[in-house]
Amino acid sequence: MTGKRPGYFEENNEPISARIATGLHKIGLAMKQQSWQQANGVGLSATQGQILATLVASGPLTGKELSERLGVTLPTISDSVRVLVEKAMVTRSADPRHPRASLLTPTAAGAALGARARSWPEFMADAVADLAPEEQRAFFAGIVKMIRMLQEQGLVPVSGMCVTCKHFRPNVRTGPAPHHCAFVDAPLSSEQLRLDCPEHELAAESARREVWEQFMRRA
Ligand code: SF4
Structure with a gap:
């Protein structure tokens, strides 16, 4: 079956690079939405969830190291860490490597939530597994x-x-x-x-x- 308008899509379609970019954008929106929903479900913001997940995966880090790893500005990290400290999810201690910096360590409650937050992208892994x-x-x-x-x-x-x-x-x-x-x-x-x-x-x-x-x- 050739159809009445062969060649239509050669002339009326975006290049594959643009369609890949559109696809990635849609996937990005789904990931953002999922992280937001799951973080809200446990009373965190998506950034707070990412911080806990990163501390669980990497061990204690400074605010600057978190900022570099997550690609989030230092003021945003500082705001989220302040809330996590208030909620007793994270503790601050002196960093032996940098005398003026604080090392952030998850408490037992923070580590449990961080472990859950690490599994948030799993819905995506299921789709990729297919x-x-x-x-x-x-x-x-x-x-x-x-x-x-x-x-x-x-x-x-x-x-x-x-x-x-x-x-x-x-x-x-x-x-x-x-x-x-x-x-x-x-x-x-x-x-x-x-x-x-x-x-x-x-x-x-x-x-x-x-x-x-x-x-x-x-x-
Ligand atoms: S990131 Fe570096 S340390 Fe880790 S597996 Fe790769 S080469 Fe090894």
Whole structure:
């Protein structure tokens, strides 16, 4: 069946890049809505939920470190932390690494809520699980590249990803796991790259560029 207007969509459709952007926007709205609903359900704001989830995943952090990891301004983090301290979800203590900074640690109640908040994006994982393995691999590769680009534009926090980590050695061998993590001294495949690694240490800007070029040679 060819239809009466073959070629209609060649002339009357947005390019695929624009439709992907529209799709991502819709997914972003769904995630925002879910986080908001779930956070409200336990009496938190979405940012407070993210803070608790991050402290549970990464251990005690300063306000500045939280701001860098979440890509949220320091005043917004400070406001949310103040409320979390008032609600006895988080405690402040002196940071041995930075004498003038406070280290934020979740209390038992805060840790329990943080653990729940960590599972909020699971509705998305369920949707992704329905994709075929090769679709998941292509999707993941595209996401790594997109996030890297947005990071370099300063639109997404630079922390957490292998491709910006000083321990990452891309394409150092052939085979299914061509990369290497020097932190744990173990090979990893492109599908095993992390986006939110607690051991991540940001490489210097020039090293990041070199690592990315080396990664892209076979990506
Ligand atoms: S420390 Fe984490 S982010 Fe860095 S290379 Fe190893 S797995 Fe990746």
